[in-house]
Amino acid sequence: MSQPCVPSPKKRLNLFERYLTLWVAVCMIIGVLVGKALPDLTNRLRAMEFAGGSQINIPIAVLIWLMIYPMMLKVDFASVVGIRKRPRGLVITLVVNWLVKPFSMALIGWVFFKHIFLPWIGPELADQYIAGVIILAAAPCTAMVFVWSYLTDGDPAYTLVQVSVNDLIMLFAFAPIVKFLVSGASALTVPFMVLLYAVIFFIVIPLTAGAVTRTLLVRAYGRDWFENQFLPFFHPVTVIALLATLVFIFAFQAENLTTRFFHVVLIAIPILIQVYFNSSLTYGLMKLFRVSHNVAAPGALIGASNFFELAVATAIALFGPESGAALATVVGVLVEVPVMLSVCKVCNLTRGWFPAETHGG
Numbered sequence: 001m002s003q004p005c006v007p008s009p010k011k012r013l014n015l016f017e018r019y020l021t022l023w024v025a026v027c028m029i030i031g032v033l034v035g036k037a038l039p040d041l042t043n044r045l046r047a048m049e050f051a052g053g054s055q056i057n058i059p060i061a062v063l064i065w066l067m068i069y070p071m072m073l074k075v076d077f078a079s080v081v082g083i084r085k086r087p088r089g090l091v092i093t094l095v096v097n098w099l100v101k102p103f104s105m106a107l108i109g110w111v112f113f114k115h116i117f118l119p120w121i122g123p124e125l126a127d128q129y130i131a132g133v134i135i136l137a138a139a140p141c142t143a144m145v146f147v148w149s150y151l152t153d154g155d156p157a158y159t160l161v162q163v164s165v166n167d168l169i170m171l172f173a174f175a176p177i178v179k180f181l182v183s184g185a186s187a188l189t190v191p192f193m194v195l196l197y198a199v200i201f202f203i204v205i206p207l208t209a210g211a212v213t214r215t216l217l218v219r220a221y222g223r224d225w226f227e228n229q230f231l232p233f234f235h236p237v238t239v240i241a242l243l244a245t246l247v248f249i250f251a252f253q254a255e256n257l258t259t260r261f262f263h264v265v266l267i268a269i270p271i272l273i274q275v276y277f278n279s280s281l282t283y284g285l286m287k288l289f290r291v292s293h294n295v296a297a298p299g300a301l302i303g304a305s306n307f308f309e310l311a312v313a314t315a316i317a318l319f320g321p322e323s324g325a326a327l328a329t330v331v332g333v334l335v336e337v338p339v340m341l342s343v344c345k346v347c348n349l350t351r352g353w354f355p356a357e358t359h360g361g
Helices: 020-038 039-047 058-073 078-085 088-116 118-137 145-151 156-185 192-221 223-233 234-250 254-259 261-287 291-302 310-321 324-349
Strands: none
Touching: 020 039, 020 234, 020 254, 020 324, 039 234, 058 156, 058 192, 058 223, 058 234, 058 310, 078 291, 088 118, 088 156, 088 261, 088 291, 118 156, 118 261, 118 310, 118 324, 145 291, 156 192, 156 291, 192 223, 192 310, 223 234, 234 254, 234 310, 234 324, 254 261, 254 324, 261 291, 261 324, 291 310, 310 324
16 A cells, blocks of 8 residues: 655755755856956866876866765665665666666757757767767766755665665776767767776776775774764865866866857756656656655656766766867756756655555565
8 A cells, every 4th residue: 555645854954955056056157257267277277187198187086086985985885785685676776777868868869969959059069969968877876866865765775775786887887888879879989998097087996995995994993983973074075075076167168158058058958858757767667666665766866867977077088178078967967956856856745656665675
């Protein structure tokens, strides 16, 4: 039987999470102003990269590493083993994330950019925008999912498992999927080694560092100390790094954002369609297979949101910080928060559609 629709207590977010949309807007304004007022400084920062040919921008890489490493500290791969008792929610999430989401985004992007919007943007930018939205869709969200799960009374342990398994799959699937889809849907050539560098820098290294740190510290000081004292230390670091990253991104994209504002609106349309399509598909499958709401809601939110930090860094590495592909991933940042809050609202309003018990989820 479905549970009665009882309104859950109002969730309280911290100052940063509550006004995240505002912070993104402020960072955009600051970044654009810096990019337009200090073009020489912006160009010097844009030109800084690690090794010749890597195209990994040093300021962006360092800041994203400061964001991703604390996220990876939360990943507990030992918890994955226990999910075999109720695998349906995880299976649905993975099928949508890896067998539907990137491919549906490639199709939607191809339809809109190569056909509907082509007279306004031209073939060259059409290819760039398709590449950007594919990169965005091929990277499932990690950190912010925990916020969305909290807002929908999601099962935190199960959400952690969903994120952990996605991170593991991303190690092997992200680069081949991006290369295959971008090459197939556009006229662009994706240098696989640059894509591989991005995966190593932004997934392999922080994931490995986080897993090793977690294992050693939990073994030495216990889980309670690690989760209640060590992890909270990184929260302000993550917030500052995120805001600084956004300022850099918007500074690098200042020219595009000010001269192609109409393009920003156009790019947002297929991204929004893709987000609502995948979240609805995941949520509907969860209902069809009678998965409990505290697993179904986070699953739908993972299917809707993106690991935009990785997407932006990859687009910059592949095509440059001023490219149309990078602009498309930046638009993903702009729409992420308000769209995800709307998905959370729908999930909360439809709580009564799902079984109350978690057994079999």
